[in-house]
Amino acid sequence: MARINDNYLKLAAGYLFPEISRRVDAFRESHPDAAIIPLGIGDVVLPLPQSVRDAMHRAVDELGTDEGFRGYGPYEGYDFLREAIAEGDFRSRGVEVSPDEIFVSDGSKCDSANIQEIFAQSATIAVPDPVYPVYVDTNVMAGRTGVADADGRYQGIEYLPCTEQNGFLPEPPSRPVDLVYLCFPNNPTGAVADRAALGRWVAWARENGAVLLFDAAYELYIGEPELPHSIYEIEGARECAIEFRSFSKSAGFTGVRCGYVVIPRELEGRDESGRAVGLHGLWARRSNTKFNGASYPVQCGAAAVYTDAGRREILANRDYYMANARQIRQGLDELGFTVYGGVNAPYVWLKTPGGAGSWDFFDAMLERANVVGTPGAGFGACGEGFFRLSAFGREDAIKEAIDRIRQAFGS
Numbered sequence: 001m002a003r004i005n006d007n008y009l010k011l012a013a014g015y016l017f018p019e020i021s022r023r024v025d026a027f028r029e030s031h032p033d034a035a036i037i038p039l040g041i042g043d044v045v046l047p048l049p050q051s052v053r054d055a056m057h058r059a060v061d062e063l064g065t066d067e068g069f070r071g072y073g074p075y076e077g078y079d080f081l082r083e084a085i086a087e088g089d090f091r092s093r094g095v096e097v098s099p100d101e102i103f104v105s106d107g108s109k110c111d112s113a114n115i116q117e118i119f120a121q122s123a124t125i126a127v128p129d130p131v132y133p134v135y136v137d138t139n140v141m142a143g144r145t146g147v148a149d150a151d152g153r154y155q156g157i158e159y160l161p162c163t164e165q166n167g168f169l170p171e172p173p174s175r176p177v178d179l180v181y182l183c184f185p186n187n188p189t190g191a192v193a194d195r196a197a198l199g200r201w202v203a204w205a206r207e208n209g210a211v212l213l214f215d216a217a218y219e220l221y222i223g224e225p226e227l228p229h230s231i232y233e234i235e236g237a238r239e240c241a242i243e244f245r246s247f248s249k250s251a252g253f254t255g256v257r258c259g260y261v262v263i264p265r266e267l268e269g270r271d272e273s274g275r276a277v278g279l280h281g282l283w284a285r286r287s288n289t290k291f292n293g294a295s296y297p298v299q300c301g302a303a304a305v306y307t308d309a310g311r312r313e314i315l316a317n318r319d320y321y322m323a324n325a326r327q328i329r330q331g332l333d334e335l336g337f338t339v340y341g342g343v344n345a346p347y348v349w350l351k352t353p354g355g356a357g358s359w360d361f362f363d364a365m366l367e368r369a370n371v372v373g374t375p376g377a378g379f380g381a382c383g384e385g386f387f388r389l390s391a392f393g394r395e396d397a398i399k400e401a402i403d404r405i406r407q408a409f410g411s
């Protein structure tokens with residue numbers, strides 16, 4: 001028999017969402033008439049914008065003609081899209097990112113999962129706690145950790161607690177590490193970092209020769225005008241940070257699939273002998289070996305997001321979800337819950353009442369209100385005692401969910 005990668009066996013048993021499904025299925029079985037409202041998994045519900053669909057239709061038709069047919073495209077993405085991104089996401093905010101520093105992909109999950117490959121096996125990593133599980137699990141699979149303890153924390157990973165006390169903004173670690181994953185606006189806590197907080201991270205990374213892996217999948221949801229949208233809005237970040245962006249949550253692309261990574265030319269790591277090596281070249285090499293590019297119609301759809309009509313449509317969808325977030329926040333607040341997030345992010349992070357365990361609260365919410373959320377403990381030990389509700393739902397479903405929570409938990 002072929003020898004397997006034993007690191008996979010270290011992965012803490014149930015991944016969060018399968019366990020949620022298991023409990024929901026069991027509940028459905030015993031309560032076949034319950035109309036369950038899913039506010040657990042972070043998936044969008046509004047249909048794809050018209051301008052995106054029009055661009056994709058045109059692209060498909062083009063591919064059906066002799067003149068317009070295209071086979072393999074550039075593995076790093078078409079220039080028309082990379083230029084639209086450089087202008088629309090960066091130059092328009094006063095940030096200089098060159099189109100050739102942008103690598104278009106089929107989504108941020110893959111990018112944030114794969115980026116660790118260009119770093120040493122011995123690279124040390126730090127992650128916020130709670131955290132998007134992809135960052136941790138991919139490093140476990142790659143063999144950078146020991147086994148998990150009872151709380152699901154792996155030996156060899158530095159966890160950065162995100163708590164009520166620090167406003168869910170982790171501080172840089174006290175000892176140097178090579179890679180730090182950061183995500184703002186944050187999934188799951190809904191926290192967002194201001195300039196001062198990101199400035200501290202950039203200063204620390206430069207002092208310690210660390211690389212920040214900055215996941216900005218929820219950038220569009222930033223509402224407060226003074227907040228930075230990109231890590232590159234911070235002076236010096238080009239020498240210490242990689243940024244991930246996705247069209248999933250901004251333009252409803254969770255099923256269409258498109259995202260991108262920015263790797264500035266200045267960003268360097270070091271080889272075994274201590275010599276500086278550009279990370280841009282390593283990622284380019286990796287991409288052209290392992291990836292053949294996102295599909296042409298999808299990239300045309302993504303480019304349409306940067307047209308005036310496209311921009312208007314995605315902002316309208318964002319406003320729809322953020323109105324939901326406000327409803328959830330307000331409803332829970334009136335019931336006396338302690339709530340965080342939901343202002344610059346489509347997630348509300350609530351404290352479980354009476355110090356209930358987050359899985360117990362999950363069960364109570366399911367049984368008493370027939371509402372599915374996500375237990376905070378599923379995102380890390382520091383998520384215990386918290387619960388995530390997503391604003392990605394239909395307005396009427398959100399209203400109904402809040403009414404039911406009021407009936408179930410109101411005094």
Ligand SMILES: *Cc1c(COP(=O)(O)O)cnc(C)c1O
Binds near residue numbers: 042106132215247254
């Ligand atoms: C949804 C999400 C993404 C986007 O993933 P895609 O693969 O682009 O759909 C990235 N990071 C976080 C933290 C997310 O929640």
